Amino acid sequence: METPTSPTPLPDRLREGLARIAAVMRSDDWRRAQELGVNPTQLAVLQCLEGRRDGMRVGDIASVLGVSQPTATDSIATLVAKQLVEKRIDSGDGRSVRVFLTPTGQAATQAPSATPGAAEAVLQALPGDDQEQMLDLLVDLIRRLQERGAIPIQRMCASCRHFRPCAHADAARPHHCAFVDAAFGQQDLRIECRDHEAADPATRTAIWAAFDRDRPPILQAP
Known part of the structure; x- marks a missing residue:
């Protein structure tokens, strides 16, 4: 039993605290994604591609986001249908493709949110x-x-x-x-x-x- 004089290990309490913050940030991401008409994974793809002048390969996107390649592939396919991203043949390897933000996708990632996220507001304070x-x-x-x-x-x-x-x-x-x-x-x-x-x-x-x-x-x- 945890008591004030016998608490759980400090790293465990730090992890618990980070988990609470992560839950708030996930909620913020859901709200932001809904504003853009996408889901949180698709929003993460858009944010991942922002500023990438050379685009990214699907496998690299999956690695950065910590999701499976099929999950990344499905999210990218939906974003292509929404005209938020596009695929182009990799100039360095004709057998693979790279994913880029479209102008519409770029505008979406840069558009201000209607309501600042809770985590962002607290950090700013x-x-x-x-x-x-x-x-x-x-x-x-x-x-x-x-x-x-x-x-x-x-x-x-x-x-x-x-x-x-x-x-x-x-x-x-x-x-x-x-x-x-x-x-x-x-x-x-x-x-x-x-x-x-x-x-x-x-x-x-x-x-x-x-x-x-x-x-x-x-x-x-x-």
């Missing part, structure tokens, strides 16, 4: 320092999931070959993006960047080591 610390923790959690092979390499700064962590002495803008040749701050770290180019494993390890050195001690990796 958090103090800036809390938002920044949460972003840092999310980047770390995603990195660890990547290393375990639980998710594909995400298009975030910490896995990009253009990222130069802690390259500047300016505490407000310590990092550097070589793609746009500009300094930026911790609060500007991207989880999803359309200009992302995955670094090789050795470079990712070096990037994270440099990034981790200047993090607050409570946030540093063991």
Whole structure:
């Protein structure tokens, strides 16, 4: 029996908390999907394709979303029928196809929601320092999931070959993006960047080591 002096293990309670938040976000996704006339999986496909100038293969979409390839295929077929996405022959491999947003699909993903989601509203209300610390923790959690092979390499700064962590002495803008040749701050770290180019494993390890050195001690990796 769990008591205040004998609680369940902390990782279990963290997982429970994340599960509660995930449930709210799923509810938000259902509402947003209904506004666009799609289901949540189809909405996830549209969001996955946003900003992908070269489109994506069906298998890659399934991998990013964590669904089976048949599920992704069915969702894409429905979105094609709705003229929200289109398939094109892969220029690098004539035997396969890539999926792209249509102009209609692009407009749908960028259209403001009629009602902000509950999770979004709560996050916006958090103090800036809390938002920044949460972003840092999310980047770390995603990195660890990547290393375990639980998710594909995400298009975030910490896995990009253009990222130069802690390259500047300016505490407000310590990092550097070589793609746009500009300094930026911790609060500007991207989880999803359309200009992302995955670094090789050795470079990712070096990037994270440099990034981790200047993090607050409570946030540093063991």
